[in-house]
Amino acid sequence: MFGLENDVFFLLFFALFAACVFEFINGFHDTANAVATVIYTNSLKPTQAVVYSGILNFIGVITGGVGVGMSIVNLLPVELLIDQDVYHSLAMVMAMLFSAIIWNFGTWYFGLPSSSSHTLIGAIMGVGLGYALLPENQTGAAAINWDKVKDIFTGLLMAPVLGFALAIFLMFILRRTVNKNVRDQIFSEPKKNQAPPNWIRGTLITTCGLVSFFHGKNDGQKGIGLMMLILIGVLPSYFAITSAKKLKDIQPDLVKIETIVNKIDTVGLGVSEMKHINDIKSNITFLHPVVNQTSADTSSKLHLRGAILKVASNAKKLLTDESVSMSAADRETLTNLATKEEKGIRRATDFAPFWVIMLISLSLGLGTMIGWKRIVVTVGEKIGKSHLTYAQGASAELVAAVTIGLASGFKLPVSTTHTLSSGIAGSMVASKGIKNLQAGTIKNIAIAWVLTLPVSMMLSAGLFLLFRFFVS
Numbered sequence: 001m002f003g004l005e006n007d008v009f010f011l012l013f014f015a016l017f018a019a020c021v022f023e024f025i026n027g028f029h030d031t032a033n034a035v036a037t038v039i040y041t042n043s044l045k046p047t048q049a050v051v052y053s054g055i056l057n058f059i060g061v062i063t064g065g066v067g068v069g070m071s072i073v074n075l076l077p078v079e080l081l082i083d084q085d086v087y088h089s090l091a092m093v094m095a096m097l098f099s100a101i102i103w104n105f106g107t108w109y110f111g112l113p114s115s116s117s118h119t120l121i122g123a124i125m126g127v128g129l130g131y132a133l134l135p136e137n138q139t140g141a142a143a144i145n146w147d148k149v150k151d152i153f154t155g156l157l158m159a160p161v162l163g164f165a166l167a168i169f170l171m172f173i174l175r176r177t178v179n180k181n182v183r184d185q186i187f188s189e190p191k192k193n194q195a196p197p198n199w200i201r202g203t204l205i206t207t208c209g210l211v212s213f214f215h216g217k218n219d220g221q222k223g224i225g226l227m228m229l230i231l232i233g234v235l236p237s238y239f240a241i242t243s244a245k246k247l248k249d250i251q252p253d254l255v256k257i258e259t260i261v262n263k264i265d266t267v268g269l270g271v272s273e274m275k276h277i278n279d280i281k282s283n284i285t286f287l288h289p290v291v292n293q294t295s296a297d298t299s300s301k302l303h304l305r306g307a308i309l310k311v312a313s314n315a316k317k318l319l320t321d322e323s324v325s326m327s328a329a330d331r332e333t334l335t336n337l338a339t340k341e342e343k344g345i346r347r348a349t350d351f352a353p354f355w356v357i358m359l360i361s362l363s364l365g366l367g368t369m370i371g372w373k374r375i376v377v378t379v380g381e382k383i384g385k386s387h388l389t390y391a392q393g394a395s396a397e398l399v400a401a402v403t404i405g406l407a408s409g410f411k412l413p414v415s416t417t418h419t420l421s422s423g424i425a426g427s428m429v430a431s432k433g434i435k436n437l438q439a440g441t442i443k444n445i446a447i448a449w450v451l452t453l454p455v456s457m458m459l460s461a462g463l464f465l466l467f468r469f470f471v472s
Helices: 006-040 046-062 067-073 084-111 115-131 146-177 178-185 198-234 244-248 251-263 271-290 298-319 328-339 344-348 353-367 372-382 390-409 416-432 439-471
Strands: none
Touching: 006 046, 006 115, 006 198, 006 390, 006 416, 046 198, 046 353, 067 115, 067 146, 067 198, 084 115, 084 198, 084 328, 084 439, 115 146, 115 198, 115 416, 115 439, 146 178, 146 390, 146 416, 178 390, 198 353, 198 390, 198 416, 244 344, 251 271, 251 298, 251 344, 251 416, 271 298, 271 416, 298 328, 298 344, 328 344, 390 416
16 A cells, blocks of 8 residues: 555554554543533533533644644754655654653643643654754754744743733633622532532533634644654655645745845845855755646655745745845745745645544544543642632633634644643632642642653654664
8 A cells, every 4th residue: 555565554554543542642631621620510521521522622623724733843854854764754753652652641640731732842852852863964953943943832831821811810800890699609619519500501611612622723733743744754755745736836936935035135144144045046946847747756745845845944034034134025925925834835735634634633532532530630629729619610711712722823832731720720829829729739730841841852862763773
């Protein structure tokens, strides 16, 4: 099948299965945060809650596009993504999958609301680190796309802070605006085995649905990005670039980019700026005659992908360089045509077949329906010293949904776990001050947050180097 040797086909199947396992674990690990409040407040029975959340996660993934997923893919150096040795590609994806699954499953087992997003990003950066350490690699630390790392970590760091602050603000507004009867209801603790009033129940079910939906739109795309890494590495002739018809559509965009770059006044520019300009020109020169070929071989398609990504990368560097003079119109055009995920020339590289989206959707949705209890107890009872109230649960979930939704709009991966947990913490602080937080739980969550990135990076880098040694 696909002209692969039997052992490569088996490893490909195993890698795709492992990607589904990662997303399945993500479902019962991260999505447990979304159902925590409705289960804890008796708004829905556990089975109802996880099925409801699973369905909305499924819908979120299939309607979410691939922008967030592609931002994950582009953490890796272009050279690694166009390596024509299929065994090297398999070493890359196996290292990422194994390290991500090991850390994700371990933190779930101990009931820690750690981040699958951090885990996956750390695993991918670990592969970049391992690649940088290979004797044949001459790029060193440049093997990691540091610009993309900075963009991604802006989202990962800001989302919990935003969730914490917005939850405090929302709780303050609720306390100041609702009348006493309503305030007494929403700020009371859930009664054991007793559902809340219907209007509170409806609010909590709605906020749970919003978190689940936006979790699918954001976290589900990470699984799509992971699966596309596998397919691009092992089957580049099918997945390195999009269909021939859509590939032809980028030809006018290449012409416009070339025109803008040729207009740049190079007088007084430094060596770095000239290198970016020359790289764009040389890659566009390569792309022009071959972009309309419908039967390019594997090597050509990999190089096509590499050339498109290099044009995008160099254009972004020119746009952020203050010494490069461009008109406002040219700057906007170059930004839209060269650097934005799923737009302009990136339409040729930023795509995923519908079957990949469906497979990830099903894995995430099914995972949501299993393993929720450990995280629900942590979110409901162990973040604050007092038990979660209706207002706190709804506030935390609403700010989490808004934050994750905004991040998805900006194509930034964020952590549902940390955003919602910080929202819960913010609501607890808003009720009784900082003393209302359980230091032990906050410490454990913080430790998991701090350790996730370096541990997953080191584990992934070590596995990558080990696997590369065996396949070399």
